Structures are given as C-alpha cells and as structure tokens.
Amino acid sequence: MRALIGCYPHLAVAGFHRYSTYRSAAVAALTTNSAFGLMRIAVLFSVLGARQEVAGYDAGSIASYVWLGQGLLGVIMLWGGHELADRVRSGDVAIDLSRPWNLQFALLAEEFGRAGFAVLIRFVPPMLIGSLLFDLRWPQRSQTWVLFALSVVLAVAMSFAIRFLLSLSAFWLLDARGITAMYGILGGIVSGLTVPLAFFPDWAQLALWWTPFPSLLQNTIDVFVERGDPLPLLAHQAVWTVALLAIGQLVQRAAERKLVIQGG
Amino acid sequence: MADRVYLSILGSRFRSQLSYRTSFLLDFVAQMLGQAGELIVILVLFGRATELGGFAVHEVLIMYGIAGVGFGLADLFVGQLDELPRLIRTGQLDVLLLRPLSTLAQVVTGDIQLRRVGRIAAALGVLVYVLSTSDIAWSAPKLLLAITAPLVGAVLFGSIWVVACSICFWIVDGRELANAVTYGSNMFSSYPITVYPPWLRRVLAFVIPGAFIAYYPALALLDRPDPLGAPAFLGWCSPLIALVAAGVAGLVWRFAVRHYQGTGS
Numbered sequence: 001m002r003a004l005i006g007c008y009p010h011l012a013v014a015g016f017h018r019y020s021t022y023r024s025a026a027v028a029a030l031t032t033n034s035a036f037g038l039m040r041i042a043v044l045f046s047v048l049g050a051r052q053e054v055a056g057y058d059a060g061s062i063a064s065y066v067w068l069g070q071g072l073l074g075v076i077m078l079w080g081g082h083e084l085a086d087r088v089r090s091g092d093v094a095i096d097l098s099r100p101w102n103l104q105f106a107l108l109a110e111e112f113g114r115a116g117f118a119v120l121i122r123f124v125p126p127m128l129i130g131s132l133l134f135d136l137r138w139p140q141r142s143q144t145w146v147l148f149a150l151s152v153v154l155a156v157a158m159s160f161a162i163r164f165l166l167s168l169s170a171f172w173l174l175d176a177r178g179i180t181a182m183y184g185i186l187g188g189i190v191s192g193l194t195v196p197l198a199f200f201p202d203w204a205q206l207a208l209w210w211t212p213f214p215s216l217l218q219n220t221i222d223v224f225v226e227r228g229d230p231l232p233l234l235a236h237q238a239v240w241t242v243a244l245l246a247i248g249q250l251v252q253r254a255a256e257r258k259l260v261i262q263g264g
Numbered sequence: 265m266a267d268r269v270y271l272s273i274l275g276s277r278f279r280s281q282l283s284y285r286t287s288f289l290l291d292f293v294a295q296m297l298g299q300a301g302e303l304i305v306i307l308v309l310f311g312r313a314t315e316l317g318g319f320a321v322h323e324v325l326i327m328y329g330i331a332g333v334g335f336g337l338a339d340l341f342v343g344q345l346d347e348l349p350r351l352i353r354t355g356q357l358d359v360l361l362l363r364p365l366s367t368l369a370q371v372v373t374g375d376i377q378l379r380r381v382g383r384i385a386a387a388l389g390v391l392v393y394v395l396s397t398s399d400i401a402w403s404a405p406k407l408l409l410a411i412t413a414p415l416v417g418a419v420l421f422g423s424i425w426v427v428a429c430s431i432c433f434w435i436v437d438g439r440e441l442a443n444a445v446t447y448g449s450n451m452f453s454s455y456p457i458t459v460y461p462p463w464l465r466r467v468l469a470f471v472i473p474g475a476f477i478a479y480y481p482a483l484a485l486l487d488r489p490d491p492l493g494a495p496a497f498l499g500w501c502s503p504l505i506a507l508v509a510a511g512v513a514g515l516v517w518r519f520a521v522r523h524y525q526g527t528g529s
Contacts, residue, residue: 025437032444038464039451046459047313054312178290185298195305199312 007101008109015113026074026121033070033126040194041066041134047199055198060137061225062196067130068221069193074122075115075152076159076216078191079184084167085176097256104248108160115156137225144223147230151220154237158215161244168248171255192218198227212240269365273373281378288379295382299332302454303390317458318491324456325394326485330478331453332387334417338446340380342372342422345429349439352432358526367521368426388414398486406485412503413481417453419506420477423513424449430520445472453477458491473509476502 044062048054057065073079084107087093096103130136139145166183170176188194190213197205197218208214219233281288306328310321319327348371351357360370395410428445432438452460452468457479460468469475476498483490484499 024435025440028437028440028444032440032448035444035448036451039448039455039460042460042464043309043316043455046317047309049313175287178287178294181291181294182297185294185301189301189304194301195308199308201308201311 008105011106011109012113012116015110016117017113018110019114019117020121023121026125029074029122030125030129033073033122034129037066037070037126037130038133040069044195055196056227057196057198057225058137060135061227063130063134064137064225065196065221067126067134067136068224069217070130071123071126072152072155072217072220073193075118076155077111077114077118077163078159078187078193078216081160081163082167082176082180084164085170085180088167088170089175093255094259097252097259102249102252104164104245104252107164108157108245111156111160112153115152119152139224140226144226144230147234148220148224151223151230151234151237154234154241155216155220158212158237158241158244161241161248162212162216164248165244165251168251168255171258187213187216190214191216192221196221209236212244215240270369270373274376277373277376278378291379292382295379296386299336299383299386302328302332302451303386306454317456319456319458322394322398323482323486323488324454325390326398326482327456327478328454329387329391329394330413330417330481331450333384333391333414334453334477335421335450336380336384336387337414337418338421338425339383340376340378341418342425343377343380344372344375345425346439346443347371347375348429348432349437352524353436355526357524361521361524368517395485400485401487409481409484409500413478413485416481416502416506417477420473420502420509421446421449423506423509424472426513427516430516433520433524449474449477453479473505476505 041063044057044066045059048057048059048062052058053061084093084096087096099106127136139148162183163180166176166180169179173179190208190211192214197208197214200208215233215237219237222228223230223233303325306316306321306324309316310324314320316324348357351360351371357367357371360367360374363370391414400406425442425446428442429438431442435441449468449472452474457465457469457475465475469479480490480494480499481502482499484496489496490498
C-alpha cells in the first residue's frame with residue numbers, strides 16, 4: 001500500500017507547510033480581494049437596480065457570487081503559479097523529470113497541500129468580510145456543502161491541469177510567458193470571475209460551455225448558490241479535469257522524449 | 265545634460281524591445297486584451313441593464329475611455345515603480361541613489377515597457393469612437409477638455425502610483441497592496457461614481473481623487489448635471505487637482521526615500 005501511494009501524501013503535507021510561511025502575502029491579497037470585491041458588488045447591484053433578479057441572480061446570490069469568486073481565486077490560483085514554466089526555460093526540469101515519481105502527480109499532490117492552506121487563509125477571510133457586510137446566500141440544502149467541497153477539489157485539480165499544460169508548452173515554445181500572460185488576462189473573464197457567465201448573451205454562454213473554463217470558478221459558485229441542478233455542473237468539471245490531466249500525462253511523456261541532457 | 269541621459273536611456277530601451285518583433289507583438293496584443301477585459305464586462309452588463317448608476321452605455325464608455333487612456337499613459341511612464349520591491353530587495357536601489365540623477369526618474373526610465381502602448385491604443389480607440397458617435401454639443405473648450413482629460417488623468421494616476429509604491433519602502437513586499445490601489449483606481453474610475461455605496465465613494469473618489477479622473481470631466485463633456493449634486497464646474501477642475509496630487513506625490517516620495525536605510529545585507 002505504502003509503495004503504491006508512495007511519496008505523494010508527503011508532498012501534499014509539504015505543500016501545505018511551504019505556503020503557510022507566506023502569511024503577509026495573504027494579508028495583502030485579502031486587501032486586494034476586498035477592494036475589488038466591494039467595487040464588483042456595487043457595479044453588479046446597480047445592474048440589478050430595482051429588479052428582484054437578473055439572469056437567475058438575486059441580491060443574495062450576487063453577494064455570494066462576488067465573495068466566493070474573490071475567495072476561490074487564491075485557492076485555485078487563477079493567477080501565477082507558473083514556476084514549472086521557469087524550470088522548463090532554465091532546464092532545471094530535467095532533474096524533476098528524472099526523479100522516481102510521476103512529475104504531474106507529484107506537483108498535483110503539492111498543489112492540494114497548497115490549496116488546503118489557501119482555503120484557510122485566502123478563502124475564509126474574504127467570506128467572513130463578505131458575510132459581515134452583506135446578506136450572503138448560504139446553501140439551503142445540507143448536501144450542497146458536500147457537493148461544494150467536491151467542486152472545489154475538482155476546480156483546484158483543473159486549474160492545476162491547465163497551468164501544467166501551459167508550462168509544458170515551454171518545451172516547444174521555449175518561453176511560455178506570452179501564453180501564460182494571455183491566460184491570466186482572459187482567465188478572469190472566461191472563468192466567470194469578473195461577471196457571472198449567466199449575464200453573457202446565450203451564444204457566448206453556449207460557446208463557453210464547450211470549454212473547460214466555466215469549471216474553474218463559475219460552476220463551483222453555482223453549486224454553492226444552488227443555481228439549477230448541480231450534477232451537470234460537477235459532471236462538466238469531472239470530465240474536463242480528467243481529460244486535461246490525461247492530456248497532461250501524454251504531453252509529459254512527449255516532453256520526456258524531447259528532453260536531451262547534455263554532458264554527463 | 266540630465267535630459268539627454270534619460271533620452272538615451274529611453275532610446276536604448278525602445279531599440280532593445282523592438283528587436284524581438286514577434287515577442288513584442290504578442291505582448292502588445294496582450295496589453296490590448298488587458299484593456300479590453302473591462303470593456304467586455306461593461307458591454308455584458310449593458311446586455312442585462314439599460315443604465316448603470318443612471319448612465320447609458322455610451323456615457324459609461326466615455327468614462328472607461330478617459331480612465332483607460334490615462335491609466336495606460338501612467339502605466340507606460342511610471343508603471344516601472346512596480347519593480348521597486350525587487351530593486352530594494354536586491355540592493356539595486358542603492359546604486360541608483362548614489363548617482364547624481366533623480367532617483368524617481370531613474371526608476372521609471374530604467375525599464376520602460378513600450379508594449380504598454382497597446383493598452384493606450386485600445387482605450388483611445390474606444391474613446392475616439394464613443395466621442396464621435398455620441399450626441400455632444402462640441403465647442404472649443406470642450407474639445408480642449410476631451411484632449412486634456414486623459415492627459416490630466418495620467419498625471420492623477422501617476423501620482424496615485426507614486427504614493428502607493430512609496431509604501432514599499434516600509435513593507436517588504438508591498439507590490440500587491442500597491443497594485444490594489446493603482447489597478448483598483450483604474451476599475452473605480454471606469455464606472456460612474458453613482459454605482460458605489462457612499463462610504464466607498466468618499467474614499468475612492470475624494471481621498472484618492474478617483475472622481476476627477478473621468479467622472480467629472482465626462483459629465484462636463486455630456487452637459488449632464490451630477491446626480492449627486494456636485495457643482496458643474498468640477499468637470500473643469502481636474503488639472504488643478506492633478507497639480508496638487510503631483511505635489512503631494514512628490515513630497516511623499518521624498519519622505520519615503522529619506523526614510524530608506526537599505527536592506528542591510
């Protein structure tokens with residue numbers, strides 16, 4: 001059993017500890033998230049105006065949407081987290097790929113540890129601030145909490161899977177900075193962070209549903225605010241997460257074959 | 265003499281960045297998309313509402329355009345201040361302090377990023393389009409206002425940038441806090457201040473003079489009275505506020521640099 005699970009649980013614990021040292025960064029992030037949260041919520045409330053709801057969102061769901069988004073942002077790590085790309089560019093990745101582990105699994109394990117700590121320090125504080133200042137919509141059904149937790153786990157894995165692929169693209173592009181910058185810029189919109197995807201015109205919503213991006217944030221938020229049936233949302237997440245992780249395995253193998261270690 | 269030094273520094277930066285054409289073009293497009301992000305948000309919101317805080321889509325887009333060009337110019341000229349924490353941590357700032365040139369000018373010309381013109385181009389395109397298609401009773405003073413508003417906005421954003429980054433002299437990694445203020449001000453001033461709750465408005469519109477970047481000048485261009493009851497002449501006061509803000513920023517920067525004692529390593 002131990003041989004089967006191997007080093008991965010240890011890596012997860014190490015990830016948790018590693019990120020627990022960045023506490024002042026978390027305070028700065030909380031300030032940023034709160035400032036943007038307050039502005040986003042004001043703009044969305046003015047869209048609501050005197051109406052009861054817009055595109056299925058009432059005031060409570062909008063408030064929950066904004067603060068969940070600001071909190072989950074740091075958990076799934078929508079921005080940043082491209083150290084692997086730097087290691088590909090510098091060549092250090094040769095060491096990572098030669099270790100007796102599966103690199104993707106190892107990094108994913110570390111990622112879960114990081115995300116676990118981020119829930120405490122990046123997700124809970126904005127939600128606390130949000131719930132003090134606004135009337136948030138909390139899950140009405142108890143099973144929603146379980147589904148939400150599952151949805152967060154899937155979102156973390158998927159966000160990682162996307163970044164893993166972007167980083168490995170450096171094997172072919174030499175520099176993944178352009179493509180990761182593009183992802184950082186568009187990610188906020190296509191994941192539903194800046195404006196709920198349900199506010200988009202129908203054709204855009206349909207087009208986005210065929211991409212993995214709604215599963216980064218929007219689906220998890222919609223599970224929490226109980227907007228429609230949670231099963232299609234979770235299925236979308238599960239299918240894309242498995243698919244992207246599988247593609248990552250294939251690309252990793254191709255990268256291993258491409259890797260040439262000079263000297264000796 | 266000093267001007268020539270800066271010009272040759274800037275010239276060398278431009279030449280080096282333009283030598284990697286493809287990379288530059290990609291970065292340029294990324295900057296345009298960065299600016300287009302908020303435009304998409306505004307258009308999506310107006311798909312679900314006919315007005316935001318009492319303003320129609322073309323009116324909000326005028327504010328977005330003025331704020332966008334102003335922020336883009338400020339980003340181009342002083343955005344390098346974001347590198348201040350790195351300069352402090354690595355001790356490179358100490359080198360700049362020893363030179364017989366202005367520290368602030370050295371930091372901002374040291375690594376100027378030409379790709380940021382992309383952001384300005386995107387915002388300017390929207391601003392020119394909206395101004396030319398909106399029903400505005402043009403006059404000579406208003407034309408002058410339309411041309412100067414983004415420039416004055418740039419001075420205001422630049423001052424905000426300098427003050428926000430001065431915090432990095434006290435806080436080890438103040439970059440994210442500083443970005444919250446600078447990027448936050450950009451988002452704030454892209455919307456009419458009527459959408460924000462009163463206490464948030466007081467801080468972001470008047471303590472940080474966010475309302476003078478785009479909101480009041482846009483009201484003056486549109487001949488609209490302020491729904492919040494501010495006198496109409498405020499639309500013409502932004503240059504004055506910008507002058508004061510620049511003065512305050514200069515004082516804060518000087519105070520911060522004097523306080524600086526090095527990282528001790």
